[in-house]
Amino acid sequence: MTKKEGIAPSGLARSFDWAGLRRYLPAWFAVAPSLAALLVFVYGFALWTAYISLSASKMIPDFTFVGLRNYQRLWGEDRWTVAATNLVTFTVLYVGVTLAVGLLIAILLDQKVRLETPLRTIFLYPAAVSLVVTGISWKWLLNPGTGIEAFVRSLGWDNFVFDWIIQQHTVIFAVVIAAVWQQAGFVAVLLLAALRGVDGEMVKAARLDGAGPVRTYWSVIIPAIRPAFISAFVLLVAFALKTFDLVVAMTAQGPGYASALPSTFVYDMAFQRNQLGIASAGAVSILLFAAVIVLPYVIWEFRKTDGH
Amino acid sequence: MTTLNISGLKKSFGTTDVLKDINIAVGDRGFLVLLGPSGCGKSTLLNVIAGLEQVSGGGITMDGQEITRVESKDRDIAMVFQSYALYPSMTVERNITFSLEVRGVPREQRRQAAAEVAESLQIAHLLGRKPSQLSGGQRQRVAIGRALVRSPKVFLFDEPLSNLDTQLRLETRALIKRLHQRLGSTSVYVTHDQSEAMTLATHIAVMSKGEVAQFGTPAEIYSKPANLFVARFVGTPPMNFFPASVTERQGQLLVHLENCGAIPPMDLSSHGALLHSVGRKLTIGVRPDQLVLAESAEDGDPVLEAIVDIVEDTGTDMFVYLRSGNQEFILRQPPGLPPKSGATLRVALPVTNMHFFDTELGDRLSD
Amino acid sequence: MATDTITGHARAPKFPWVPVLLYLTLGVLAFIFIMPLAVMVLTSVRPLEEIRTAGIIGIPQHVTFDAWGTAWNEACIASVCEGLQPYFRNSLAIAVPATLLSTILGAVNGYALTKFRFRGADTLMVLIILGCFLPLQAVLIPAAQTLSSLGLANSVFGLILIYAVYGLPFTTLFFRNYYVAVPDEIVRAATMDGAGFWRIFTQIMLPISWPIFMVSVVFQFTGIWNEFLFGVSFSTGASQTVTVALNNLVNTTFGVKQYNVDMAASLIAALPVLILYLFVGRFFVRGLTAGSVKG
Ligand SMILES: Nc1ncnc2c1ncn2[C@@H]1O[C@H](COP(=O)(O)OP(=O)(O)OP(=O)(O)O)[C@@H](O)[C@H]1O
Ligand SMILES: [Mg+2]
Numbered sequence: 015m016t017k018k019e020g021i022a023p024s025g026l027a028r029s030f031d032w033a034g035l036r037r038y039l040p041a042w043f044a045v046a047p048s049l050a051a052l053l054v055f056v057y058g059f060a061l062w063t064a065y066i067s068l069s070a071s072k073m074i075p076d077f078t079f080v081g082l083r084n085y086q087r088l089w090g091e092d093r094w095t096v097a098a099t100n101l102v103t104f105t106v107l108y109v110g111v112t113l114a115v116g117l118l119i120a121i122l123l124d125q126k127v128r129l130e131t132p133l134r135t136i137f138l139y140p141a142a143v144s145l146v147v148t149g150i151s152w153k154w155l156l157n158p159g160t161g162i163e164a165f166v167r168s169l170g171w172d173n174f175v176f177d178w179i180i181q182q183h184t185v186i187f188a189v190v191i192a193a194v195w196q197q198a199g200f201v202a203v204l205l206l207a208a209l210r211g212v213d214g215e216m217v218k219a220a221r222l223d224g225a226g227p228v229r230t231y232w233s234v235i236i237p238a239i240r241p242a243f244i245s246a247f248v249l250l251v252a253f254a255l256k257t258f259d260l261v262v263a264m265t266a267q268g269p270g271y272a273s274a275l276p277s278t279f280v281y282d283m284a285f286q287r288n289q290l291g292i293a294s295a296g297a298v299s300i301l302l303f304a305a306v307i308v309l310p311y312v313i314w315e316f317r318k319t320d321g322h
Numbered sequence: 323m324t325t326l327n328i329s330g331l332k333k334s335f336g337t338t339d340v341l342k343d344i345n346i347a348v349g350d351r352g353f354l355v356l357l358g359p360s361g362c363g364k365s366t367l368l369n370v371i372a373g374l375e376q377v378s379g380g381g382i383t384m385d386g387q388e389i390t391r392v393e394s395k396d397r398d399i400a401m402v403f404q405s406y407a408l409y410p411s412m413t414v415e416r417n418i419t420f421s422l423e424v425r426g427v428p429r430e431q432r433r434q435a436a437a438e439v440a441e442s443l444q445i446a447h448l449l450g451r452k453p454s455q456l457s458g459g460q461r462q463r464v465a466i467g468r469a470l471v472r473s474p475k476v477f478l479f480d481e482p483l484s485n486l487d488t489q490l491r492l493e494t495r496a497l498i499k500r501l502h503q504r505l506g507s508t509s510v511y512v513t514h515d516q517s518e519a520m521t522l523a524t525h526i527a528v529m530s531k532g533e534v535a536q537f538g539t540p541a542e543i544y545s546k547p548a549n550l551f552v553a554r555f556v557g558t559p560p561m562n563f564f565p566a567s568v569t570e571r572q573g574q575l576l577v578h579l580e581n582c583g584a585i586p587p588m589d590l591s592s593h594g595a596l597l598h599s600v601g602r603k604l605t606i607g608v609r610p611d612q613l614v615l616a617e618s619a620e621d622g623d624p625v626l627e628a629i630v631d632i633v634e635d636t637g638t639d640m641f642v643y644l645r646s647g648n649q650e651f652i653l654r655q656p657p658g659l660p661p662k663s664g665a666t667l668r669v670a671l672p673v674t675n676m677h678f679f680d681t682e683l684g685d686r687l688s689d
Numbered sequence: 690m691a692t693d694t695i696t697g698h699a700r701a702p703k704f705p706w707v708p709v710l711l712y713l714t715l716g717v718l719a720f721i722f723i724m725p726l727a728v729m730v731l732t733s734v735r736p737l738e739e740i741r742t743a744g745i746i747g748i749p750q751h752v753t754f755d756a757w758g759t760a761w762n763e764a765c766i767a768s769v770c771e772g773l774q775p776y777f778r779n780s781l782a783i784a785v786p787a788t789l790l791s792t793i794l795g796a797v798n799g800y801a802l803t804k805f806r807f808r809g810a811d812t813l814m815v816l817i818i819l820g821c822f823l824p825l826q827a828v829l830i831p832a833a834q835t836l837s838s839l840g841l842a843n844s845v846f847g848l849i850l851i852y853a854v855y856g857l858p859f860t861t862l863f864f865r866n867y868y869v870a871v872p873d874e875i876v877r878a879a880t881m882d883g884a885g886f887w888r889i890f891t892q893i894m895l896p897i898s899w900p901i902f903m904v905s906v907v908f909q910f911t912g913i914w915n916e917f918l919f920g921v922s923f924s925t926g927a928s929q930t931v932t933v934a935l936n937n938l939v940n941t942t943f944g945v946k947q948y949n950v951d952m953a954a955s956l957i958a959a960l961p962v963l964i965l966y967l968f969v970g971r972f973f974v975r976g977l978t979a980g981s982v983k984g
Contacts (some may be wrong), residue, residue: 037376037393040886041805044797048857049813055854056820059828059835066830075834080910115718122715136719137971139726142966144915146932147955150939151725152949154745165746199722203974247823255824259917277918280826285922289832301827308822312815374877395883407874411896421882608886688700 018279060301067294075290084295094296097274100186101303104252104275107190108197112250113243115194116201121231124209134206137199145196149263152192153179182272187263189273193260197253201246208242209235248311255304276300324385324475324508325349326371332379333363333370340366342532343515345381348525351506355519359555364512366591367529368478370511373397384475396425401478404485406461408453408468408616414440415449439467443497459490459527463497470501471480483518495521497552516556520544528552544678550684553607553677559641561611562651564671566604568596577604581649582626588673589622595687596678603681609655610641616668623670630667633660644669733757733953738950754950760957761864764950766927766938773957775927776934780914781961782845783930785851788909794853795860795905798873800894803868804876805886814865820858825918836923843928849924852913859912860905867901867976885894902971904976911962 067085070078088094111155125129140148155161158177166174178184212235221233236243258277261267267274276296283293286321326348333341340363348354356364370686371382373474375392383523389397399423403661408417416423418439419432427435431468440446442563462482467475479498483491485676502509513519519526520540528535528543528551535555537547547553553561565580569587575596576587596604605632616625628644628651640660642653644667653669678687728746732755735749762772769775802814832851833842841847871894879889920930929937935958939951966973 015754038805038807041801041807041810044801044886045813048794048817048861049800051854052817052820052857055832055851056823056858057816060829062831063827096793117719122706122711122718123724125711127711127715133715133719135967136722138974139963139966140722142911142962142970143726143959144917144962145937146915146917147959148725150935150951150955151729155728155959157866160745160948162746164744168744195722195725206975207951255822255909256918258826259932262917262921263940268700268939277824277826280829281922284830284833294830297824297827297829300824304822304824309819312819312822317876372877372881374880394880399881401878401881403874403878405872405874407872407878409875409879409893413891420879420884424888466884475713545716 022191061178063294063297064303066290067298069291071290071294073288073290080291084291085299088292088299089294091292093274094273094279096271097276097279098299099275100274101255101300103186104190104257105251106195107187108193108254108257109247111190112194112198112201113246115198115206116246117236119198119202120205120209123206134199134203137202139199140196141200143196145193145257145259146263148192148196148259149265150196152188153264156188156191162200179265180269182269185269185273189264191259192264193254196260201250204246205239206244208239212238216317243309248308251307252304255300325352326354326508326510327383327386328367328371328380329383330380331367331370331377333366333375333384334378336629341370344534346471346527346534346537348508348510350508351524352523353502353509353511353524354449355523355526356510356512357514357516357519357526357528358535359514362529363532364514364529365480366508368401368480368512371390371476372399372401372478381433386415394401395517397476398472398474399476399478400472401480402462402465402469403483404481406453406465406485407459408464410453412452412462413449414451414453414456414467417453417464418449418471418505418688421468421472432656435471439471442470442501458486458670459494462486462490462494466498466501468604470505473505473507475508477507477509479509481512481514483513484515491518498522516558528555530555546686547607548686550605550607550679550681553686554680557609559610559652561607561609561677564606564608564649564651566606568599568602568604570597570600575600575604579606579624579626581647585624585626588624590673593678593687598676599680599687604687605679605681607677607679608651610652612672613651613653614672616669616670618670620670620672620674623672625668625670628667628669630663630665632663635660635680642667672685729952729956733949733956735949736861737945737947737949744918745948751973756947756953757957759947759950760938760954764938764947764954766929766934766943769927773931773934773938773954776929776931777957779845779924779928780931783848783852784910784913787849787856787913788906791855791856791860791909791945792847792902792905794857795862796898796902797890798857798861799864800867800890803865804871804889804894814861817843818858818862818865820855822889823855823858824943825855829918829922832919833922839850842923843925845928847923848919848930852909855919856909856912859908863899863901863908864898868899871897900976901971903972907965907969907973910965914962 029130065077066075068079068081070076070080080204123133127133156176156179158164158175158180163174163176166176179188216238218236220230225233256277257275258281261273261275265273267278275300280293280296280300283289283296326421328346330364331341331344332339344367346354356367358364366375370377373392381388383389384397384558402535409420412420415433415436417551418436419427422432422435436449437446438469440449443466445460445463445467446618448456448460448464453464456464462485465482483494483496486494495518502522511522523540526540526543527537530551536543536552538546538548539687543552547561550563552562562583567578567580569576569578572672573591575591575593575594577587577590578587579585626646626649628646631650632647633640633642635657638658640655640657642655642661644651644653679685680687730805731747731749732740732745733749734752734754736751736753738754739750760772760908762774763770764772766773783943798817836842836847836851841844841850875893876889879893915932916930917932917936920933921936924930924933935954938954939962
């Protein structure tokens with residue numbers, strides 16, 4: 015910080031940039047703790063998990079290298095293949111239906127409706143409710159003995175059936191219902207803000223060109239909110255991959271293990287059945303799945319700002 | 323009281339060289355304007371002077387002292403930004419005195435300093451407001467006040483007027499000029515508006531692609547543009563250019579205008595500098611206000627038959643767009659009865675007001 | 690201009706939707722969205738016999754708040770019969786510090802990496818933000834082993850650490866999006882005024898950051914309060930969070946199912962975040978969309 019230090023002649027200027035370093039030092043110091051924590055807790059731990067997945071660990075870590083044996087056993091387990099299939103079904107339906115319902119609500123709210131504020135609150139509040147509470151309440155509602163089915167039957171429709179949650183091949187759809195309920199309003203509010211940001215003149219121009227309302231939304235307005243759509247999409251995929259508590263609270267993975275997800279599988283293997291190696295192999299598989307979906311987006315998103 | 327010297331200055335971001343070998347000197351009470359098209363490196367140069375960017379080579383001295391590696395806050399330089407860059411959460415008073423606050427000046431003194439500066443800028447009644455409650459012109463004054471309060475050795479301005487409307491721009495320009503005359507602080511001012519440059523500057527550096535295309539007084543820049551770039555960039559409407567070639571016959575230097583149909587070559591034997599250009603392409607420049615109608619032409623000036631294309635009457639001037647053969651050019655006339663579109667005018671190119679440039683090299687052929 | 694010619698039309702609502710259809714659809718959707726909450730609230734104030742005879746969906750004949758009292762300080766979770774109240778306190782003791790910690794660090798990161806773009810700053814930013822997409826199962830086992838070797842397993846501090854760290858990518862992302870929109874010239878001006886890194890942060894950036902601060906706080910508090918995987922993995926017995934305790938209360942009861950107590954307990958567990966949304970939800974949405982939609 016000395017003012018009158020000797021000044022390097024211009025020939026030396028190409029050498030190390032001390033002044034630059036001095037200027038950026040506080041910034042480095044400021045991010046260092048977070049960076050260190052994340053390098054350990056995110057990247058270090060992920061590598062650690064990958065390492066365990068290649069080892070013979072059972073209840074305690076055992077670093078005998080066993081190659082891909084854990085992965086072989088993992089993909090040979092029926093429970094895991096059910097869970098993995100469920101994850102794909104769940105992710106596709108949850109993301110698709112949530113976006114569709116969210117968009118529908120957003121478009122409806124965009125029509126200058128009365129009572130917009132209370133309606134928005136009603137649609138948004140489920141996002142504040144934990145997935146455990148969501149699971150609990152939908153468990154009761156969807157339970158044929160106590161919930162909607164029983165209620166409708168008590169009204170006189172004796173043959174009404176709505177028992178997805180107790181059927182092995184439909185239980186995952188029941189989980190999707192609850193998950194969509196929890197997030198759709200949040201997505202709607204995000205998309206609504208984007209809709210409100212669409213250039214009004216563009217909409218008028220489309221009308222002048224003779225486009226009707228459906229056409230205008232489909233060809234002009236929705237393409238214009240693509241960035242918000244993509245953000246919502248990525249967010250939902252990230253949520254889908256993290257889903258764990260919903261299934262635990264709502265179905266306890268049942269009936270049988272028909273609604274197991276890779277996350278519940280990993281948890282069981284790690285903490286109930288003491289199979290750290292297989293659990294880790296499952297965790298790494300989830301991680302790879304996430305990377306395949308999310309990495310292109312992140313690279314695309316941050317490339318834009320990389321150049322000055 | 324302050325001189326600023328920039329020598330051999332280079333700046334690159336990664337592999338792009340944004341500034342290449344800049345040499346400029348500003349004397350005491352000098353007002354240097356950096357003029358140039360967008361992206362030529364004006365802001366970068368200013369930021370380097372301010373110490374906000376590190377140089378990649380070369381150096382800067384202030385009053386003979388090296389400051390190339392001195393930290394920004396220790397350079398005693400203040401800067402006014404294009405976007406004003408006021409601190410949104412602070413009142414006008416605190417905005418103005420923030421630099422004093424940082425330096426630990428006691429509150430009472432700060433208040434007094436703010437009052438004085440505000441007085442001189444006629445913003446005293448705004449001291450309690452937040453920037454969001456100000457108009458653009460008022461914000462600009464606050465930004466200037468923030469620079470003034472420190473009485474720095476050097477003022478830097480980065481396009482300070484470009485966000486203002488025409489009226490405010492003129493007022494603020496006059497304000498800056500008055501302040502400079504009163505305080506006499508050395509200033510460096512970035513703009514791409516040449517009327518600002520001409521009215522404010524004691525010296526102008528015309529920049530192009532990271533280099534100084536010409537450095538001189540406004541008069542020099544206008545009357546002796548050093549190259550085609552400067553000639554083209556300075557002056558509204560821009561200088562007219564006529565492609566030409568030189569031949570030598572029997573000791574005579576003959577200059578032919580190439581696009582203007584069959585007109586006799588000019589005998590420019592008196593222009594010795596053209597001797598080296600025999601056989602080369604030449605560009606002759608004449609400013610629109612230095613073209614004359616043929617009646618008042620001197621003997622020997624070439625005369626073009628030109629057809630009137632359109633006429634723009636600004637009230638103070640009349641700009642006549644003309645065509646002669648393939649050559650288009652503009653003539654400035656005092657206001658009066660405009661010639662009809664399609665009419666034919668005889669326009670003379672006064673040899674004494676011609677600027678000669680080598681077309682390929684772009685350099686002025688000095689006379 | 691083309692737009693001038695149609696100003697006459699522009700006064701009408703955007704499109705002549707059939708209003709009946711519009712409000713009908715909205716009404717049905719709103720009903721579906723409100724129903725689970727309504728059922729929970731109604732059931733929580735009904736006596737158990739009434740629920741058993743009339744099912745869980747129904748209008749209360751007698752209103753009683755007994756179930757709320759039971760859920761708060763009498764219900765049995767495993768063998769401890771103190772209701773949700775001790776775990777509620779655990780959650781507060783974890784969520785408040787972890788929220789503040791991750792928000793403050795996220796603000797610092799966002800500021801440092803957008804306004805002081807040293808070489809590699811962009812890469813660091815991507816490294817940090819990639820953490821948003823980390824499936825937590827992928828770090829569960831190492832995290833468990835690390836916490837127990839640090840002696841932080843089953844402690845409030847362990848979870849504070851975990852939640853603060855895994856919240857950082859999100860808070861950093863929020864503040865990054867907010868700060869890239871703040872002109873660099875402000876930082877340059879302050880630098881020339883003599884302010885250093887921390888002074889610019891505390892006196893210039895922070896005072897204009899409250900909208901995004903709000904977003905970060907709401908997001909983090911919600912996430913931490915509602916989190917289950919880490920909670921269930923790293924807290925047992927007396928150190929459980931309220932979300933974990935709720936799951937234990939509801940999903941592992943023996944004997945008669947006390948629907949009203951379960952519902953009251955669910956509502957109690959959800960209440961802090963619901964209240965937060967009710968009061969600052971509007972700022973939350975506004976702040977969130979300000980950053981994410983501009984792209
Ligand atoms: N941080 C940076 N990294 C890389 N390139 C940069 C950076 N800053 C500026 N440049 C490049 O340097 C060149 C000069 O930029 P500068 O801002 O100095 O131009 P300018 O003359 O001030 O233009 P304008 O009149 O538009 O303000 C531009 O081509 C710009 O893209
Ligand atoms: Mg600039």
